[in-house]
Amino acid sequence: MSTRGGESREQPQPTAVKRKVVWSQAFQAVLVPALAVLTALIIGAVVIAITDAAVVAAYRNFFTAPGKALAATWQAVRTAYGALFQGSFGNPQELYQAVKVYVATKETGPLWQALWPITESLVAATPYILAGLAVALGFRCGLFNIGVEGQFFMGALASAYIGYRLTTLPTLVHLPLAVLAGALGGALWAAIPGYLKARTGAHEVVNTIMMNWIAFRLSDWLLNGPMKAPGYRPITPQIEPTAELPRFFPAPLRLNVGFLLALATAAVVYWFLFKTTTGFEIRTVGANPRAARYAGMNITRNFVLAMVLSGALAGLAAATQVLGVDHWVGQGFSAGYGFDAIALALLGKSHPLGVVLASLLFGFLRGGATRMQSLAGIPIDIISIIQALVIVFIAAPDIIRWLYRLRAGRGIEELVLTRGWGG
């Protein structure tokens, strides 16, 4: 058993010392993830450089013209990451100009245009926050929910169905109904592997993956049959305007209430996990099921509950995406949110605040990657490579500590993530 629980060995200390300990712990908790992301970005840069034809050509003459080779490398990486930055935050100069224009003439056009990248990044972060919370909640109960992808899909279909099927409802009824439908769709899809795990011990990893594939096939059928919009494309009809999440800015900008909803949900999840009895039970089952059983907790119930809540969060993520951004669902809708969510939960150490920060990071990365693809011709899949590296470095902090010669952190809660096949 690894050392765990900074809470238990707390002794009465002067407040100043205690505060210092808290700060150093917070620093320790942030240091490794930050270095992990940095290292992953550096390796990503190496990948970009060695797969660039111009750079490779320059290195052929490395011994005659080393400067040229290094310059080419710098150029390739700078173009790529420059596009990444501009795509995620926007061009600072452009923003400055736009603000000047707005102050002088009250014209908002350029301002909205300059704000487009950063709002898009926040839009991308919204489903990440909720999906990341879904995986994190599972981790807290010792469950590895790889099925967020499928739950996301089912949630999207459910909320789209309510969104376009029910007409003539007022927004105040229709919108909450559509959001709830999304959560319910995800929850139901997650309940099956949760129940199977609790009842038969069938491992949730394989079962949720199977549920993912079943969800994909089911959605293929639904989008080509019962839920297909008139026309040739396999997509659902547009949802009614009464089911749309309100947007903050005029037309092209898509930032919507969903972002606030995600932040609020993160706060609720924090409260649930750390301030309620049920949350405590879930965490206890996750940390040590045997002890939980001796304490009289119902493991079966907690497994199913954690899985259902996790699925509901995944469905909610989908609902914000459908109702706030796309307004319809098509094939390949989920774009790997479920797998990104795993990285997010690990990066955020399964803590709601950590998940929010990690999601913002990924949102900005993803927002920028689209631009990087169009501007520098770097395939968007580079983000997956970076994500995989981040997961590895977070899961094996010893690598980072060894790379940067850090001392081992003490008193940081180590999370038990998953265990065996549950046999």
Add this chain to the structure above:
Amino acid sequence: MAIAVTRPQARAAFMNRSRWMGILLLIVGLLMFLLFGRGLEPGQEATFGLNPGKDSQAIAIPDLTLPVQPALYALIMLTLFLGGWQLARGFRSAGAVLGIASFFFVTAFLTWAARGKSFNLVGMLSSSLVRATPIALAGLCGVVCERCAVINIAIEGMMLTSAQAAVVVATLTRNLYLGLLAAMLTGAILSAVHAVLSIRFRVDQIVSGTAINIFGAGATSFISARFLEKNVDLLNNSGTFPVVSIPLLSKIPILGPIFFENGIIVYLMFILVVVVHIVLFYTPWGLRTRAVGEHPRAADTLGINVFLTRYVNVIAAGMIAGIGGAYFTIGSVGRFDEIMTAGKGFIGLAAMIFGKWNPFGTFASSLIFGFADSLQIKLQILRVPIPSEFLLMAPYLVTMIVLAGVVGRAIPPAADGQPYVKE
């Protein structure tokens, strides 16, 4: 961690597992009647082709023609009889009974689907074996890993990456065997990463596996988008291994075309199943491996090098996964498509669990998955009025049912998934 389900004593006495199985069989029989037994035209016949095709060397034999109505009624009666007997007296081996009943069900289904038509049975069985090959190789990879207590859910990522490596190397060198070698090497490298992470750094093995899966999907898509799409003929067009007919044996009707007219990877799979079985159960190395998987501390006390055993096994398993990956490209279509493994690695894991961590069991269960896979394609050709999406779900549903422990409980190696800390 087992979750014991305690039933009331009185109920357990009468409604035991065996009686439930009997009821299940009766339901299956009834279902067969409701689905296939009604509305048949008398005198209709179903023709099952027993000759695969022109190219085959097998001696031609006449096709099998069944009168549909009597055959179906006989199968339904047999199933109902099995169920009744199981309910009243109970068979010794419940698994065998279930197997026979499933065979009846599938036969009835095929007879029903092929009524009034002709259906090439040998062709379908032969393609079942081919489709089972990557699943069996993935399952074997899992067996070799998990017998020494390292969980490997990265098989999917390993297969995907080695599939790409195989086709690129084979196209560049115009040598398929070098492609196969490259695939094995790629599998070994990724497996070594998994080994180092889970043995040296004691990373949660499922997290490490997930990271490798994300990396595999990202890296292959990245390389695909950056290089392969633009240079298909230069990099992504290798051709495939030719079909090798084994002299004499391939002339046997039915069996010949199924087992002895295949590509080299199918034969390699057969050899590996036998080799892994012999190594695991009849050599000192296998004994050590199993000891490390069941009780590493005891093994260590006896002087077995736990870490070395695990490293060697996991890396060897990676090579097997590499061969499985090579099947997808140089073994079947001769080019790489993004995410072409489509969850076969995970289905291989299910085959491993279904096969109770034994090589032959894994092979047998992978045949079931291969059969389901090839069945749905044949049924589309026969125009059975079931949407193809639902048929495509079948293997995943089967996996889940298997995992839920329909055929008895699968018990993994005792130390599965636990990192070993030397004292």
